[in-house]
Structures are given as structure tokens and as C-alpha cells.
Amino acid sequence: MNYDRKLPNRKSLQIVEALLDAVPGRLVAVRYPMTKAKLLELAAGGEEGTYPTAFVPLTAAEAHRNTLKARIGGQNDCFLASLDDHGTYFYTPGPLQEREKEYWSLDSRYTVMGGETCTSVPYIPPGEDPAAYVYAQFRRFRFNNMNLGYHPDFIQWLAARPFGDGSLLQALERDLGGRLHLRRATLLPDWVQAGAALQVALERENPGFRGIYNPKALIRVFRREDDVQVEQILEKAFYGPAPEEGPVAYAYAVPAPPEAECYRLDLKRSDPDVPADVCYHARPATQAAYEAGMHALNLTLEVVRPRIFLPLI
Secondary structure, three states: OOOOOHHOOHHHHHHHHHHHHHHOOOEEEEEHHHHHHHHHHOOOOOOOOOOOOOOOOOOOOOOOOOOOOOOOOEEEOOOOOOOOOOOOOOOOOOOHHHHHHHHHHOOOOOOOOEEEEOOOOOOOOOOOOOOHHHHHHHHHHOOOOOOOOOOHHHHHHHHHHHEEEEHHHHHHHHHHOOOEEEEEEEEEEEEEEOOOOOEEEEEOOOOOOOOOOOOOOEEEEEEEEEEEEEEEEOOOOOOOOOOOOOOOOEEEEEEOOOOHHHHHEEEEEEEEOOOOHHHHHOOOOOOOOOEEOOEEEEEEEEEEEEOOOHHHH
């Protein structure tokens, strides 16, 4: 069999584990689906030098944990180059090749997946519509990123191919990665005493290709007219819904700000490692005001001073 060069050994496992130790809480990507399956098998005590016995994709229950399975993603450096992407998958067409493709397709729902092309035009099976097929493959493997520098002729092909309301490249630039769309936000009540309980509800959907794999802190911001802000962390590690999951409702109980004032409500998703750097904030896929890393919710809250009632004598 000609898959030996893609098989990791125990030394490879040590290198991957060292990389993961160097970037706590983050993911690393490996070149072949066979590589990840075999690394997991070796970590469980399996033998070296044999084709993986199982390709079990990551599940929702296993995702976002500090495990080898949850922290390894994929990097396809010859995407759409041929039927097997120039050796990315099992070389011989058939059930083994399709099993590796399906493994990466399902596994990438909760991990990173990206890469680049290595041919001037994509491989299109006979009878397929070129633009629809290419878009479907990006969606199938839930691409998060693509190198626009290589292959330049392939990128030009994407830019020249009509798709939807624009070009295929424009559609991919819009849908690559996770796109958390805020469908609805509610606040009850909108008039409350200082420090009293509030109910915040967010309805979110992810129409993008993949789920969010790096954690973001979800923060509610109460902003006064003089720009004084009161922040409340709703979730320290927020990932949002997975692609194809549909709208998901999130509910939070939070206290009102302590100062009597009129507030507008904003939302932000910041990186836990660099919370002050807005370059690492996650912008929502929603057409609403976005400034300084904050997304306007178009909601207001009036906080009043507590009322004191004297007993009747």
C-alpha cells in the first residue's frame, strides 16, 4: 500500500503534543485525515506502521476540550487538485477514499480546516456545474481559511466565475469560516431599579461553513451617554451554534448597572488572551452598528434609583 509516507509514528505524536503544549487552548492542523486518525490510535496504544483501524469524527460532546481529538484540525494544501487532492486522501477511488473525505467533512464541524490550491484550475468531475461543485466542496469540508496567494490562476478562476449575485470568490469570502448572525435580542424589563435582575435573550445562527473553534468571551456592555461603560461577562468561552444547527436561543440573567442612568446596550466577543485588542474581537455577521469592537443591539435600559417608602403612622 502507498500510504506509508502519511502515517505518523510515536515521534510524530510527541511533536504534535509538544506543539499543543506550546499553544494552550488553541488548535494545530495536520496535512492528512489519515494522520489525525493514526495519531489518535497511537495515543490510545495502537501499533505503528499500519493503516488506521477507525476514522471517528469529533462530536459536539467532545468538542472544545483539552484533548488530542478536539485540538487537531486539518490543512489541505492541494484542495480540489484531483479526485484524491494529489494524495491528500487514499489514492485509490473507492470506499477507503470516501471514508477519509467524510471523516474530514464531519470532523471539521468543530475544528479548524483550511489550506490552499496547487493547480491552476479546480478538478471538476464530469457532468458537474463548475461553480456549484467548487462551492459545495468548500462547504462540505467547512473551510475556515484559504491562501489567496496560491495558486494565483485558481484564485483568478474563482473571481471570474459567476455565482449567486456576484462571483464565486465573493461568495467564498462571505461564507468561509463561522458567521455568527444575531437574529434577535431582547431585554426584560427595559425599566428597572439599580442592581435589579434583568433577563437577556439572544437568538443566534451560524450560516457560515464551520463552527467557532477558538473561544471568545461574550460580554454585555451597558453604555451611558457620556460613554461610561459597565461590562458584564455572559460567557467566558462562547462558541455559538454549529453550522446547519439552525437558530439557537441563549438566555442570561444579569444585574442592572448600579448607577441610575439611561443606557444603551452593546455586545462584544473578545479574545480571552488579548481582551483589549479589538483586532481579535469577533465581528457578527449582522448589519448593525459596529464600532470599537462592540456591536449595537438597538436596545435601551433606564435604571432608576430605589424608591424608599416610609411607613404610615
